[in-house]
Amino acid sequence: MSVEKMPADKMSIEKALNDSAISVNRKLDELIKPVSGAEARVIEAMRYATMVGGKRIRPYLVLNSAAIFDVHGEYALRAAAAVEMLHCYSLVHDDLPAMDDSDLRRGQPTAHKKFDEATAILAGDGLLTMAFEVLSHRDTHPDGEVRADLCHALAVAGGANGMVGGQMIDLLAENQELDIGAITRLQRMKTGDIIAFSCEAGAILGHASREQRHALTAYAHKLGLAFQIVDDLLDAEGDAAETGKPTGADAAAGKATFVSILGLERARTQARLLGDQANEHLDIFGRKADPLRWMTEFVINRKS
Amino acid sequence: MSVEKMPADKMSIEKALNDSAISVNRKLDELIKPVSGAEARVIEAMRYATMVGGKRIRPYLVLNSAAIFDVHGEYALRAAAAVEMLHCYSLVHDDLPAMDDSDLRRGQPTAHKKFDEATAILAGDGLLTMAFEVLSHRDTHPDGEVRADLCHALAVAGGANGMVGGQMIDLLAENQELDIGAITRLQRMKTGDIIAFSCEAGAILGHASREQRHALTAYAHKLGLAFQIVDDLLDAEGDAAETGKPTGADAAAGKATFVSILGLERARTQARLLGDQANEHLDIFGRKADPLRWMTEFVINRKS
Numbered sequence: 001m002s003v004e005k006m007p008a009d010k011m012s013i014e015k016a017l018n019d020s021a022i023s024v025n026r027k028l029d030e031l032i033k034p035v036s037g038a039e040a041r042v043i044e045a046m047r048y049a050t051m052v053g054g055k056r057i058r059p060y061l062v063l064n065s066a067a068i069f070d071v072h073g074e075y076a077l078r079a080a081a082a083v084e085m086l087h088c089y090s091l092v093h094d095d096l097p098a099m100d101d102s103d104l105r106r107g108q109p110t111a112h113k114k115f116d117e118a119t120a121i122l123a124g125d126g127l128l129t130m131a132f133e134v135l136s137h138r139d140t141h142p143d144g145e146v147r148a149d150l151c152h153a154l155a156v157a158g159g160a161n162g163m164v165g166g167q168m169i170d171l172l173a174e175n176q177e178l179d180i181g182a183i184t185r186l187q188r189m190k191t192g193d194i195i196a197f198s199c200e201a202g203a204i205l206g207h208a209s210r211e212q213r214h215a216l217t218a219y220a221h222k223l224g225l226a227f228q229i230v231d232d233l234l235d236a237e238g239d240a241a242e243t244g245k246p247t248g249a250d251a252a253a254g255k256a257t258f259v260s261i262l263g264l265e266r267a268r269t270q271a272r273l274l275g276d277q278a279n280e281h282l283d284i285f286g287r288k289a290d291p292l293r294w295m296t297e298f299v300i301n302r303k304s
Numbered sequence: 305m306s307v308e309k310m311p312a313d314k315m316s317i318e319k320a321l322n323d324s325a326i327s328v329n330r331k332l333d334e335l336i337k338p339v340s341g342a343e344a345r346v347i348e349a350m351r352y353a354t355m356v357g358g359k360r361i362r363p364y365l366v367l368n369s370a371a372i373f374d375v376h377g378e379y380a381l382r383a384a385a386a387v388e389m390l391h392c393y394s395l396v397h398d399d400l401p402a403m404d405d406s407d408l409r410r411g412q413p414t415a416h417k418k419f420d421e422a423t424a425i426l427a428g429d430g431l432l433t434m435a436f437e438v439l440s441h442r443d444t445h446p447d448g449e450v451r452a453d454l455c456h457a458l459a460v461a462g463g464a465n466g467m468v469g470g471q472m473i474d475l476l477a478e479n480q481e482l483d484i485g486a487i488t489r490l491q492r493m494k495t496g497d498i499i500a501f502s503c504e505a506g507a508i509l510g511h512a513s514r515e516q517r518h519a520l521t522a523y524a525h526k527l528g529l530a531f532q533i534v535d536d537l538l539d540a541e542g543d544a545a546e547t548g549k550p551t552g553a554d555a556a557a558g559k560a561t562f563v564s565i566l567g568l569e570r571a572r573t574q575a576r577l578l579g580d581q582a583n584e585h586l587d588i589f590g591r592k593a594d595p596l597r598w599m600t601e602f603v604i605n606r607k608s
Binding site for chain 1: 339341342343345346347350393397400402403420421422423425426428429430432433434436437439440441447448449450451452453455456458459460462463464465468469470471472473475476477486489490493
């Protein structure tokens, strides 16, 4: 079923996304416990960095991939919180003066502005470490093989051959001429691998077959790329009031994007094509994958 | 057997420490593979940060704790490399301008001086992530419970209630009046928990009993505290040429240390007492723990 022909079930995805965000926020609040010791400040900063909000797309993917295999809700929720910790650590470090030097994130002061730079560095380190603490904890799954597998998949996706490597490439890429292959690889590493892990986590928790696990990560990689293209489209043509950030920022920074390479029209076509391809990978799961299909539609049609 | 009465087996510990450093350096070189992609720079920085050298005390503790339980050498070596990755990440982030702002580490430019600040932040993130990648990998142990347990213990020791929390306290502690309890807690978190993990890793890999695991972590905590006191003594009275760093730096920074609180003589006595207590915890292991006893002697008597 193509994305365009899918019945517009906007209420479903928005409600479902909101519901999963509420659950994961509650779990993050429970896992990142405030303390009274002298180290309280770094935990406060970790809480701040995760509580600022966001769509919680990665947790939604974990929860709804896990649901395909009827994974115990608590296990999925813990894995979802761990992925969000990792995502939030990457934002905190990305925003640092030595990196993107951003003062605001989702309209709020970034962690190093709200606290200070040293605290922000430590808070990022603490969140990254806690993601592994949560995944490896017995409460996340009774089977040690599953817990170790989760840790390993997250480390590969988040490491120097994944997200961290992608951030390095992104930093070096400013004012460089990237071709479509290079920018696709950059985005796959920088954001795609963690999105793929989010779906893979559900498969791991659900003792999925190799084929099922592969189908979910393939779905996620197409979805992640579509997400990035739509991001570039919104940046190029979006309404600043709606996206909540200044538009045309990429062009101003001299950054190659999917839009600068493909042009608006081909980028739009490409995003829809990737959405269709993403959904094809879900065929083997039947109706159980509907919440993931809603996400595809949401990603393609989002305005912010 | 008290530390003072132990036969001075200086050659043994120095040779043993050197041998284990050579093995772990080789393993680090193998695990942190250079790549040819655009992300090569961050991996280069990760290699630089781990190859600068150092005594490799933590790997020595992993290898020789594991040896008590006749753990397969390759498993122990991978865990040893993982601990060193975590240690080196903490040094890279600690040295950053926003933290300790150090230009030199072991006589070499720190990572952010050799590369740049953004690369150093990412290299630290990459090393921290890779430590978990290595521990959770099937090559580290065939039993998933063991791998998950290793990940969990490292995350607890390295997280906001361990090393990261200790660094936060340390940053806030400058020019504060810390009492002996507060400084002991700070050091236990900042350096002691990872030293304890190093010994715990051997116990986990060796399917040790709860009592054995506890004995090793208790040994390590006493050892770590003794190490820190000797560090403070060397800082206060050491010869700059021998320690390789300017002395009296702590006093100049207005930092409370064990020496500033206890005075030289009581600090010296305390270090020896902790060394004896550390070794008492090893009694249950008989002669198999001799390499750990050598380490105690080394820590107490070191001049740099």
